Each structure stands twice: as C-alpha cells, then as structure tokens.
Amino acid sequence: MSAERRQALRGKYLKLGTGELAAAASFAVVAIALVMPRLAGPDDSSALWSALVPLLAVLVQAGIYWLAARSWVERAPMPAPFAAAYRVFRIADAVLLGVGLVGILVWWPEGIGTALLVVAVWLFAVVEYLNYFAVRLAYPLDRWFIRVGRWRTPRLVQDLRTSAPASRARNHSDPN
Template sequence: MIDGARPRHGIAGLRRTYLSLGTGELAAVVVFVVVQPMVAGRLDDAGGRALWWAMAPLLVILLQGSAYWLLARTWLPGAGRPGMPRGVALLYQAFRLLDPVLLAACLAGLLLTGPGPGALVLCLLVWAFGVLEYVNYFVVRLSYPMTQWFTRVGRRRTPVLVRDVARASS
C-alpha cells in the first residue's frame, strides 16, 4: 500500500494510513518517555544515564518519522501540494546525514557511563532499535506485516521518505 500502490480506498485511505503511522510513531515516543523513568528506577545511576543515551536517538528518529507521515498527508495527490516541499526535503537530507552521527555519539555516551552488564544489554538493545528505525526510514524499508515480512524485506525496497526526498530534490 505504501510502496506506491494505491490502497483500496484511494487517497482517503492512504491519508488515514499516513495519519495512523504518524500518530503511532508519536504515541511510541510518549510511551518510551513515560516508561523510561520506571525502567531507570530499577537500574543503578550509571544504568539510568546509559538508558537516556540509548533512548535519545530512538526518540529523535521516531519524532522525525512521525513528522514525516503527518506532513506527507499534505502532498498526497489531491491534497493541494504537488509533492514534498524542497525545504522539507533538505531537512530530511540533513537528518539522513546527522542521525548516524547522533547514533554514534549516543553509543559512545552509553558506553562511557559504564552501566553494569544487565543494563548494558538493555541499553544496547534500545540503541539498536534506534538504528533499525533509522535504516527503515533512510536506507531500506524494514516494516511489513509480520505474515509478509520474510518475503517482502528481501526485496530491499527504498523507503517512501527517501523516494519523496529524491523527487523533491530533482
């Protein structure tokens, strides 16, 4: 549906899908921010600080994704704009370059806080989730329904965001 084919319910259905994706990413940010203090409270001080280092890039990338889906609703056919505005495309080109720097800096911060072994594993998993989100938005599409994941992920499709940026930049 998001790979360029129109959903059964046309543009209105695609707008609803984009709204769902955008609000879903935003809800994930809220959940992570609410749950983080509860988890950090079970860790020592170093583990709690390391968890923030792990979560920071994940939250930033999820917010970027949420903003993209919500903004993209305005440039779907019939929405009034012919495509992604050039300024938005430039912003997402910058995100594509800066997010790996953020991921690397936060990994260094996470490791330098010296969390214990259990906290380190948890924090590395959270940080890795941020890496997966980055890859999903800026490198190759990874999100598919679970029943189709193994057959579709191997196709290495370009993420919709990357295609929108390329069209706006050409």
C-alpha cells in the same frame, strides 16, 4: 490518482504518524517512570539516555514526516524546505547514533540486565533509522520474510528523491 486512493493513503499516514509519536512518548514515559527508578546509578541513566535519545529523535521525526506527508501524498512532491530538513536529519541522526554508542560505551551499565536493555534500545534506534533512511524493514509479520529481502526504498527516501530542489521550487512560483 483517484480521490479514494489519496484518502486511503492519508488515513494510513495518519495512523503511521500518530503511531510513531505515540511510540516515542511511550518509550520516554516508560524510561522515566519505570526504568530510571530501578537503575543502579548515574552511569546507568546516562547509558540509557545515550541509547534512548537517538531512538526518540528518529521516532518523532518519522511521526512528523507521516503527518506532514498527508498534505502532499498523490498531489505534489515533498516541499523543498521539508526535504532539506530531512536531508539534514538523515546525517544528524547517523551522528546521533554514533554519539549514543560512544555514550553507552563510556557509561557502560553495571548490571547485565541494564546493559542488555540499553543495547536493545540503541539497536532498535538503528533499525528505525535504517527503516526510514536506508531500506524499508517494516512489513506485516505474515509477509515480512518475503518482502524484506526485496530491499525496497523507504517512502521517505522516495519523497526526498522526487522533491524539487529549493531553487527549482522558487522558479516554479516565479511567473516570469
């Protein structure tokens, strides 16, 4: 592809990566500075963190993915070690979401407002997970209803599919 297209994608990936990392930092800061002091007790805090930890994990992984993908976009497949890590994340994040849901149920918040907040955070984590590992859900608002129904494959999953397995990657570097 053209150098202009590669540069445009690198710029887009920079924005996506820094945006996801900024979102993760924002959620953590808001939780610690604004929400935690207003919670009724330790069970509410535990429920909040049960919802928040999976969200933070997915957002940080997504940010790192977009920033790293700038190095291979339009040039090469995703490096095999990186792909292996994200294949593990795909499973680990699903487990983390399940454990988070159990934590929410065990430490169910006292107030309805806190319960709604905790459930909303957990559901957002599920949506982010699906957006990166199952089906693309993120589109501009003016085209969202048209495009989301197409059930497109997320860019991360496309990169995972085209990544060279570790053994094949080693063979490519072997001169014999």
